[in-house]
Amino acid sequence: MDHEAAESETLPEDNDKSSSPTILNKQHSYTSDAASSDLEGSSGLSRDQGEEEDDSYHSASEESDSSEDEVAPRNTVGDVPLEWYKEEEHIGYDISGKKIKKHARKDKIDSFLAGVDDSRNWRKIFDEYNDEEVELTKEETKLIRRLLKGKTPHAEVDPYAPYVDWFDWEDKGHPLSNAPEPKRRFIPSKWEHRKVVQYIRAIRKGWIKFDKPEEEPRYYLLWGDDSTSAESKRQGLKYIPAPKPKLAGHEESYNPPVEYIPTQEEVNSYQLIYEEDRPKFIPRRYESLRSVPAYENALKEGFDRCLDLYLCPRTMKKRINIDPESLKPRLPSRKDLKPYPSICYLEYKGHAGPVKSISVAISGQWLASGSADGTVRLWEVENARCLKVWEIGEPIKCVAWNPLPELPILAVSAGHDVLLLDTELGDEEEQHRVKELLRADSSTMDDSGIVSWIPHEKYAGIWLKHSKVVTTVDWHRKGDYFTTSRSVLLHQLSKKQTHNPFKKLRGLAVSAIFHPTRSIFFISTKNHVRVYDLLKSKLISKLETGLHEVSSIAIHPGGNNLLVGSKDGKICWFDMDLSSRPYKTLKYVILLEHLVDKNVCRTHPKDITNVAFHRSYPLFASSSEDCTAYVFHGMVYSDLNQNPLIVPLEILRGHASSSSGGVLDSKFHPRQPWLFTAGADSVIKLYCH
Amino acid sequence: MRNEGKKKEGNAARFITRNKAVKHLQVGLPLFRKLCILKGIFPREPKRKVEGNEKTYYHQKDINFLFHEPLLAKFRHIRSYKKKIKKARAKKNRELAERLIDRQPTYKLDRLVLERYPSFVDALRDLDDCLTMVHLFAALPAVNSERIQVDRIHNCRRLSHEWQAYISRTHCLRKTFISVKGIYYQAEVEGQKITWLTPHALQQVLTDDVDINIMLTFLEFYEALLGFVNFKLFHSINVKYPPILDPRLEALAADLYALCRYIDVGSRTLSETAQNSNLLEFQQPYNEKKDTRAEESEVRLAQLQYQLPANEPGALMHLMGDAKGADEEDQDTKECKSLFKSFKFFLSREVPRESLLFIIPAFGGVVSWEGDGAPFRETEEDITHQIVDRPSIGHKFLSREYIQPQWVYDCVNNRDILRTDEYLLGRDPPPHLSPFVDNEAEGYIPEYAEEIKRQIAAKKQVLPMPGLGDRDLADPGSLLAEGVIDRAEANEANEQRKKLQMLEKQYHDELNMELQGVTFSAAHSEGSLQTPAGDVDVDEGTGIELDQVDNELTLSKVSMSRSRRGLLTAIEMNKQRKEDKIRLLKERKKRAEFNRSG
Known part of the structure; x- marks a missing residue:
């Protein structure tokens, strides 16, 4: 909040001395907030700031009002959807009937650079209808800001002026009804009493608590001594640990030896292989560590591993190294x-x-x-x-x-x-x-x-x-x-x-x-x-x-x-x-x-x-x-x-x-x-x- | 559960299909999945699948185990509680809704962690997936639409940094490998080899072919697990967890302490990302960029903390040093600790900092980087190595070596300081080999692996040289041993000489040919014509023997039973496949060499 307070102090000065760059930047941040239609955020500004603005604006606003209305739109196509001209090279016709050519659009980098170079750039708005950039005057920005806050556009208008009754009638000095005040206005409400009793009971019995519950430490020493063997036994069925994922070989290196990189023909020939047998990973070489991109399948592979962990049935399989010789039957020698x-x-x-x-x-x-x-x-x-x-x-x-x-x-x-x-x-x-x-x-x-x-x-x-x-x-x-x-x-x-x-x-x-x-x-x-x-x-x-x-x-x-x-x-x-x-x-x-x-x-x-x-x-x-x-x-x-x-x-x-x-x-x-x-x-x- | 007249034993009674289990537990499928993931229950393969091959079977005992899980009741409670909130909202009873929201029921997973891993070693044994997942999420962007929340990402980052701090401090990192998928690390904690993968420090891609809910459920458990593991590990080296590392802060009042904790979570990422690259700074929200005094100091504090476990000889390090007596350390740890002992590194802006800041201190080196909060500047005189990853550099200090980051990784994998000349700035580094491959078992040793071995062997031979003369005279035993080494050396030298001679001869031949006016291509075609003929001869010579071997094989196969024959064929096929792979590698190698020379 303290930044905002500082802000409100600087703003009035803004009117007098025309813009030191730092202040403008800050304004920028506000307007950009406002532009993203985050009304709540902008109304979070302190109210007194708005008041101050009001005072300082009385004089300047009159000129801006008149000057804006005089400019006629350059484009004469009228109120037609602009997408009719989407494919065309022109945006419409000027008053003499000539085509108005479209300008080349700036890309994001250009507009970003323009924003950095020119401190006044944030005031520029692109007018699609006339296909030109309009720079808002300071007064116009104030106008917009007031509108966004939900105030009247001009500071001098007082929306809450005292009501003036233009007509006269007979019983003008009397209230609408002459009935006496009812009794219930003077005795305490029964319903409210009941409600209060409810709350009191709830508070006494601890159903409603006002102080937040104490946060317990999230982590603590879960495993004490491992020496107690009776407790360190797992409950339930025998645990079958999931097989560990295969570790990376040479071919997965960012800079593998040449012999691990398949040639283009080999890579093409992979297309002929049946999809499930096709090698999933094709090794390639990057010149330096900085040129290695993010691995696009990282999340997918993590997800696959998760699926394996909770969906794959597990069984214990004994793997024995069989000597192929031992498989052959023992027969008498041929000699x-x-x-x-x-x-x-x-x-x-x-x-x-x-x-x-x-x-x-x-x-x-x-x-x-x-x-x-x-x-x-x-x-x-x-x-x-x-x-x-x-x-x-x-x-x-x-x-x-x-x-x-x-x-x-x-x-x-x-x-x-x-x-x-x-x-x-x-x-x-x-x-x-x-x-x-x-x-x-x-x-x-x-x-x-x-x-x-x-x-x-x-x-x-x-x-x-x-x-x-x-x-x-x-x-x-x-x-x-x-x-x-x-x-x-x-x-x-x-x-x-x-x-x-x-x-x-x-x-x-x-x-x-x-x-x-x-x-x-x-x-x-x-x-x-x-x-x-x-x-x-x-x-x-x-x-x-x-x-x-x-x-x-x-x-x-x-x-x-x-x-x-x-x-x-x-x-x-x-x-x-x-x-x-x-x-x-x-x-x-x-x-x-x-x-x-x-x-x-x-x-x-x-x-x-x-x-x-x-x-x-x-x-x-x-x-x-x-x-x-x-x-x-x-x-x-x-x-x-x-x-x-x-x-x-x-x-x-x-x-x-x-x-x-x-x-x-x-x-x-x-x-x-x-x-x-x-x-x-x-x-x-x-x-x- | 069991109906009257149903079987009491056997596969039909012992195993239950998933659908039946879900029905039995009276939960929805998503909740069932969640329970299974948290509780670590997986389908099991019955010997006979009574209800069909395509179905998944759970063990009846596992399902009963779930049935009595208090978490199941808790989840039901949460569900009904959510309904209450919804109802209050629907009736426009905002006050009640807010009150309800304030005290939503939560659940904890500590009991489950203990239940699944009754001893600490069990937990360490299963930590691979956990670490990989936590590191992956630490690199993901927070996406609200996918329900990946910022605080979870931050928690992941924090947990992963804590883990790395421990590994780095206790010097138990063993192997590293830069792959295309990310960087693999292997550490040895309490005798367990733990391998994990961290993605490259870049913007990760979120694809839509994953169900993020399932991953988040896994992550939920993994976060709890890693938190408790970290607690235990920090506890074992007498460091308080969660880490509040600045002793000055500890001495002060409790509110500062709380602030510090807040910073620990919040601004560590800030300080890192701010340092990481200028580009990132643009992405940061504007309000973070405002650097008022107070925040600056906070950042400083955070950096201090971050450096403490990494490279400043702070209080933590002393504590750790005390805890780990020299006698406790095994050979490996000692070796790892002293690998980069005499070196001082400086990281350039473009190298992957997080990884190197983790590795170099883990192997006893001192490191600094370009950016705020670095312990020392680039201009420091006694920096021995500067790690750069760009084609050229403007100003060079003569006192230090400019090397590419791969050198560090290769040194670590070989546990030796390799020659730097191939890794120097602007050169193509030699191939980066995986430390996880057993080359001998695989049957193919890449060229560079052999070269490294030779380098190391040469170093070891050179070292005992100075005292040679006296010892030789002193006892004949050593002389003999010396002789053996000498012979080996001589053999090697002989081979070298032969090779040289061959090359020389070839060169002379080619010169002669050139004199005679034979064009290069013609010579080659001749050569290629000649060689196949020679090959064929050799083939025929061995062909007969092969035939005999084949004969015996077929004969013995003829009288085998079918299952054994199948087994033998499978073994043979496997062997064949392996050989094919090696042959392909050799072929490619030969072709590559030919291309290079031709």
């Missing part, structure tokens, strides 16, 4: 499990198309292979010599040797046909028996009429004409029966007969095989493997593979374990004594780098094409479309309590990739731990230990 095929020893070249199927004769001396170029070739295993070529004309699907050594017959499936070829191996007696066996009548039709047994025109052998496509052929262990699938048929060689016992098979059969020792028969459809007893002709069990699409099955020579390969890169090992579900599922793992590095780009790189067991060694193998063959150790113990041991041994690479698949077939040598693989690159390879 102990030797011998197994590991090195490519021989290559059998000659086919012109992908080799679809191979088969090794039971003697281990001969290898037959069927290819998509329509030929079947007979190879000598030891020196890779091609002994014979049969040209069938249609792409070969499957070849299979008769398991009896004395009957060197080859079953070949091609298109809708199965051929039983006489390989003309073995001594004369054997040859004779084979010829005898393969002699067929011109056309012995089967009862069912599905298959016709016809002697082949070109080569010595029988031609079995099927009505449907044949994909796989499998011989019974005694060499008399063999089975073909898609539509599962049983053929008897000695009687030249065909049976169709599985007429109502659910699903499409993928392959069918005989049990190695007993009269049990396995048919695999896309999802299941069904096991039939042939003698009793009934279903024994149904194995649920859980696979997408079964591509091949193989049975352990012991007869109790079955291997199923699938087109989604999985191999299932069934222990049929154990359950109808897989004992173990192995999955092909393709390293991502492999795909990138070696340009193996195919739609299904992991399809397993074939699985095979070794007849005597505890080995099994799988071939897949990613040009690899895997060799596993698969030991089955005679002790029924011991589970089979499966150890992956080797990945055999070497086949070149081609468009029609990688490795199409793999078979073991009957006696040696050798593996033959047939590739889509028309090469057969022999891997030895």
Whole structure:
């Protein structure tokens, strides 16, 4: 208040001596207050100040009044809204009809500077209607100030002049009513008394207090000694402290090392990344500390942290440092499990198309292979010599040797046909028996009429004409029966007969095989493997593979374990004594780098094409479309309590990739731990230990 | 609560969804939020989400805990009280309304602070967020429309200054880092590492995508918490809290004491902002600018107070010094205390003063600044370092070094006085590295970090030099040790020499090429043609081994169970990502170097 008092002292002087700059400044502060229409604030000025002003103003105001009215407005547009001229270059027309051009507007800095330079600047007012600056005279400012205070504009006008009664009437000297004063004007009010009693009671009882309550100190020593352990226990549930925010790394520095700043291209490429994965913070460098701006997300990040603190569910999670080595299963070392095929020893070249199927004769001396170029070739295993070529004309699907050594017959499936070829191996007696066996009548039709047994025109052998496509052929262990699938048929060689016992098979059969020792028969459809007893002709069990699409099955020579390969890169090992579900599922793992590095780009790189067991060694193998063959150790113990041991041994690479698949077939040598693989690159390879 | 026939145990009984909890407590959602924030109750993750995955679950015990909270009743009371005022106003009973407004019920959070943090160490452990938030609000503008009130901002400023005064006085600041987001500080109080972020001292931006009410609720609790923590800390060094620091004032009457307190809240900010920059002065209201005698003295007093904890050896400092005996201090504190011991700093107008006034005294330096109330002037002879942040300066004193502010921060982080030549006025300072990164664990060490390490090592080796000769002769053990060092040195020197030779050779080759008339670009393209071929060779050489490793990996993966395989893949992917990042950094580094040379 003391400033204001000082103010009121200086103001009267203001009139006499025209303006020392400090006083003007102070006036400025008042008018600016008033201009912001803060009427209360300005009326807070002491009243006597206003009085003094009044006195000093009598003389000056008359002149200003007259002079202002005389000036006619420069602009003649009349009382129209100024926004009509908003877009125009002129503001209106002067009295002679010429356009009045708009002046350039001052910006804030200019007006501020003008205010600093010129002490009288505060009096200047911009007249929008005439587009010019008008400087108020001292008298005009006084006028405005009076108006703002709610007084009459001119000091000489007295609003409270004594009332003059201009008219005369009869009872002029009397009051309006002549009634006597009522009694209640002279006795104390009952209501007021009641109210006072109320207040007294309220004050006595402490309902109304006049003195402000004492302020207690806001802070005090909250934690005394921490030694009292009983009290320093937290109530309620276990407290889970919120994880601390991540500390800043080098990249958040205001001046990070060059390598942390992404290039423009990298920054642009961030736009392509999915929004949630996009880096939120892009490092950049500022030349000096003073050029670092305020961080625009400061409040937002603080808010996000708050949200995390009170909205995010918290759980205690144990984080353990796992050694990746410890995750790998403990398996016996591969050296102990030797011998197994590991090195490519021989290559059998000659086919012109992908080799679809191979088969090794039971003697281990001969290898037959069927290819998509329509030929079947007979190879000598030891020196890779091609002994014979049969040209069938249609792409070969499957070849299979008769398991009896004395009957060197080859079953070949091609298109809708199965051929039983006489390989003309073995001594004369054997040859004779084979010829005898393969002699067929011109056309012995089967009862069912599905298959016709016809002697082949070109080569010595029988031609079995099927009505449907044949994909796989499998011989019974005694060499008399063999089975073909898609539509599962049983053929008897000695009687030249065909049976169709599985007429109502659910699903499409993928392959069918005989049990190695007993009269049990396995048919695999896309999802299941069904096991039939042939003698009793009934279903024994149904194995649920859980696979997408079964591509091949193989049975352990012991007869109790079955291997199923699938087109989604999985191999299932069934222990049929154990359950109808897989004992173990192995999955092909393709390293991502492999795909990138070696340009193996195919739609299904992991399809397993074939699985095979070794007849005597505890080995099994799988071939897949990613040009690899895997060799596993698969030991089955005679002790029924011991589970089979499966150890992956080797990945055999070497086949070149081609468009029609990688490795199409793999078979073991009957006696040696050798593996033959047939590739889509028309090469057969022999891997030895 | 539990209905008949409902489960008595298990996840369904133990956890309750938010909506149900709100209904159970019979409060509105905003009040529920407020209670949760003040009480520190957070949702918990049940093992099985009985009522759906998308819902938030609270533990039933937590909700019961809220249910019995006296604050809940208090809030209800406040609400009904507000209704009374409203009613009185509506009935034009101004007298009653005013009387009611005068004695509005308030609540205190001290009990909650104690309940959430039963021991002081617990409170310190959770102080990070609190400090960051208080410092953030200390830099915010007061906005009435957003209900950010001036006195709260001032309170935040006061609390943050008190905290900083304590940290600075007890020399327990450990690390600092200037990031784009602000300045990080890490202090160690009672064995707890406390890290907080202060925004740059600039006008902060208020964005409309935040719910300021929630932040204010958090702030309410944090203010209480920090106040009590400050009290305890000041108490532990025998200083009265709230700080009234001028002993002359203390000796005088109580009204002066009250005035002083008033100044403490009100004019500290004034004095600082007035000093901070001339620009700010324009923004100040006019009535504050009037400097009458009385106010000037007040300002002086306030400054005095502000300096006291910061850099004047006043009563407070003596008190603190007494409290902290030399034997109490651990190695770290001693080291920190004596880092800038022999230096005298002067801050130029444009450097961030608040931060440096905090840091330099924390590490034992003496500091002054340009402006009113500074302890000493720029012209003082024994100033060793002047901190400037502008491209050039008019008049230079030869007796002192003109360095950029980053030098202080880098020195602090490395706990050593670094060479100043790279930080001198007008130069591009070397990169500013984060002290929070463990370079070895990260797998990539920036160049400058290595250089600093070398500098420090060199310094340490140089220091014991003078007494070398005698010791060498005296015992063979030290000789051996010396030998080891020598060998290391020799190795390093050898490498250096090799590098030099390489460079020289390259230079000569290039000269030759120039003589032969090969253009620069052609030479480079040749070089680039040659190098890939070499790379490929190397790749093939290692390719086979890699294949074997891969083989084994795939083989072992084939027979793994699915979950383990997933875990292993995740670990591998993580490793891969880390390696990728490092590779990218190295690539960028190489490119940058190439650009610089080419």
